[in-house]
Amino acid sequence: MITHARHGTHWVLLSFLLALVLTVLPLPSLLNQARPAFVLLTLIYWVLALPHRYGIFSAFAIGLALDVITGKMLGQHALLLSLLAYICIKQYSRVRMFTRPMQAAFVLLLVGLSLLLQLWIENAVRPVSIRASYWWPALTSGLFWFVWFPFLRHWRRRLQIS
Amino acid sequence: MIVAAVLALVLMVLDHRGDHVAGIRATLATTITPVLYIASVPTSLYGWFTDTMASRAELQRENEQLKHEQFSYRTQLQRLTALEAENARLRGLLSSARKTRGKRMIAEVINVDLEPTEQQVLINKGSNDGVYVGQAVLDAFGVLGQVTEVAASTARVLLLTDSRHAIPVRVERTGFNAIAEGTGAMNRLRLNFVPNTTDIREGDLLVSSGLGERFPDGYPVGQIEVIKRDTGEAYAEIDVVTAARMERSGEVLLLWPPQTWQPSGDGSLSVPGRDATDASAEQAPATAPGLTPSTPTTQKPANSTPGVNAPATKAPATTSPATTAPASATPASTEGAAA
Numbered sequence: 001m002i003t004h005a006r007h008g009t010h011w012v013l014l015s016f017l018l019a020l021v022l023t024v025l026p027l028p029s030l031l032n033q034a035r036p037a038f039v040l041l042t043l044i045y046w047v048l049a050l051p052h053r054y055g056i057f058s059a060f061a062i063g064l065a066l067d068v069i070t071g072k073m074l075g076q077h078a079l080l081l082s083l084l085a086y087i088c089i090k091q092y093s094r095v096r097m098f099t100r101p102m103q104a105a106f107v108l109l110l111v112g113l114s115l116l117l118q119l120w121i122e123n124a125v126r127p128v129s130i131r132a133s134y135w136w137p138a139l140t141s142g143l144f145w146f147v148w149f150p151f152l153r154h155w156r157r158r159l160q161i162s
Numbered sequence: 163m164i165v166a167a168v169l170a171l172v173l174m175v176l177d178h179r180g181d182h183v184a185g186i187r188a189t190l191a192t193t194i195t196p197v198l199y200i201a202s203v204p205t206s207l208y209g210w211f212t213d214t215m216a217s218r219a220e221l222q223r224e225n226e227q228l229k230h231e232q233f234s235y236r237t238q239l240q241r242l243t244a245l246e247a248e249n250a251r252l253r254g255l256l257s258s259a260r261k262t263r264g265k266r267m268i269a270e271v272i273n274v275d276l277e278p279t280e281q282q283v284l285i286n287k288g289s290n291d292g293v294y295v296g297q298a299v300l301d302a303f304g305v306l307g308q309v310t311e312v313a314a315s316t317a318r319v320l321l322l323t324d325s326r327h328a329i330p331v332r333v334e335r336t337g338f339n340a341i342a343e344g345t346g347a348m349n350r351l352r353l354n355f356v357p358n359t360t361d362i363r364e365g366d367l368l369v370s371s372g373l374g375e376r377f378p379d380g381y382p383v384g385q386i387e388v389i390k391r392d393t394g395e396a397y398a399e400i401d402v403v404t405a406a407r408m409e410r411s412g413e414v415l416l417l418w419p420p421q422t423w424q425p426s427g428d429g430s431l432s433v434p435g436r437d438a439t440d441a442s443a444e445q446a447p448a449t450a451p452g453l454t455p456s457t458p459t460t461q462k463p464a465n466s467t468p469g470v471n472a473p474a475t476k477a478p479a480t481t482s483p484a485t486t487a488p489a490s491a492t493p494a495s496t497e498g499a500a501a
Contacts, residue, residue, distance in 0.1 A: 056163050056166045071318050
């Protein structure tokens, strides 16, 4: 049972690595501003799909990686991602029943929340100025859910990650 | 959840309040480096592709152009060597610390997009190459920024234009010192707290002043683009364009501080020099009447003519001895005769 439960961990890790690569992949500046939060999308998917395996502490570890790669304060993304994972774990049975657009709206809210909290944290440390484009990732993440969710589900079913 | 939150908060506080978690951070950063390299592959591949597919004619043209450029740089370098030698000699005379050139290293920018709200780049040299936090980084045109984080084989460079960054600068034309702060916009800086009445013009070149002891002095930082003087305000609003071209710096230069040393026999070196100049300035008028008649045709009058000339004709001291020598021969001789 235990060996079965751990089946496919490396594929999940690979999906997170892919998300990290996509996070720093060079894009034209307009697309860069609207870059979906790939790591958050991936995390939300895995927590919703396999809540018994991926939860707050996986989120914490991924968050640390994200902090280091984006050069933020260590622990900032770790906190945000753990919080997102917490919300997802509490709500997963409900969210699974949502239609795709409703799930996308849920993702939009979560990413928007994380952006807001990130702004608060950074503002507490030093004053930051943002433009309207700061919020674009929430919108594009919501839209990208329509692509990313089928992609990861296909990945999961094909590789029998459970 | 609470454990994770507390842990995250502790980490954040530790990271913010000092370098308590620098070790963890560097280790994690080193582990995560492959991700960055993978992400930069498409761009490098594209670059490699365009390089490989370049036509022969194009390569030849580029080669030609590079040869021309190198020639002109070489000629400029000759002058630089002479100037550096002169500078070292003059510094020796002033008994001030002489500057030797420090170690330098070329690094490449890893082509990845980082946070759009922050102005930073990654370079492919890290603590293995001796890179340290706070190190100055230049590109081909001027100061680019400073190292803020070091992993084993990568380092993060905070650009001058980041809104958290400020650099002490000097207006090259007037020597006026100011601080240039980043604005968060590409290639834009702002000079703060420059009084309205300061002699500063659009187009003035700003060089690093070295006052913060972080950046070496004398490297170009930017050029003043627009000055808005509002008479109601105490300070002018000054926009600066950076000399470094941040949108397309592929290669950067890392600088190590030069070894400074005090010349040991500074007293014996500088004093005779100063005495000599003082003597020629002060004693020339007194001795000139006695000197000039005796040696009218040799080169000595050329030395003493400024001294003679100053009281006699009130000519500026900057006139060259060669031109004033014939002209001052007559007043000098008449004065000598009068004496």
